[in-house]
Amino acid sequence: MAEKQTAGRDRLGDLAPQFAALNDDVLFGEVWAREEQLSARDRSMITIAALFSAGLYPQLKSHLALGKAHGITKEEAVEIVTQLAFYCGWPKAWSTFPMIDEIWGDDEA
Template sequence: MSKTDFTSPRAAARAFTPRLSELVEHPLYSSVWSDPDLSPRDRSLITIASLIALGHTDELPAHLLRGMQNGLSKTELAAAITHLAFYAGFPAAISASACANATFSQDAA
């Protein structure tokens, strides 16, 4: 098994299936994320909420950090996770909260 430490599942996908990554990332970044109808901050919040609601926490750390870069605060992220508990379920919110805590603990180290 490789000892490469990938920071997100997307990094591992790039290494194993570069063509898939190219097909996903080209329209995603050149069209979806650059569309001026939503701010990067709002796009990050929507993406984070979607990942939490769907239980896709593998990519959540990268998006939490990107959300902070795009203007979200830790307080807003915590409030979003709390709000999602009532719409996506408590297990999803608890998992997201643990993921956020681990992500921001590592980020502070």
């Protein structure tokens, strides 16, 4: 099961409370909880691909960490980025590999 997220309320609750509620309750609450339709691991892979393609690195880093929590291995993360580099841009891969190394470190899994 996907971990309950509170990032919206934690980071934007005072500034944009409705956006924060939608982020936490709808996106990470209802959508990510639909694991019978698509696992949290698969949702993480799709989200990583979308954020990578858009070059949204702060969110990408957060979702790489979430992907690790959802069972994506370091080897799989590297393979995802290698595949995407050909479709979305080589420099984006260069920007993402250090994030993978930081998040997974020496972990094999």
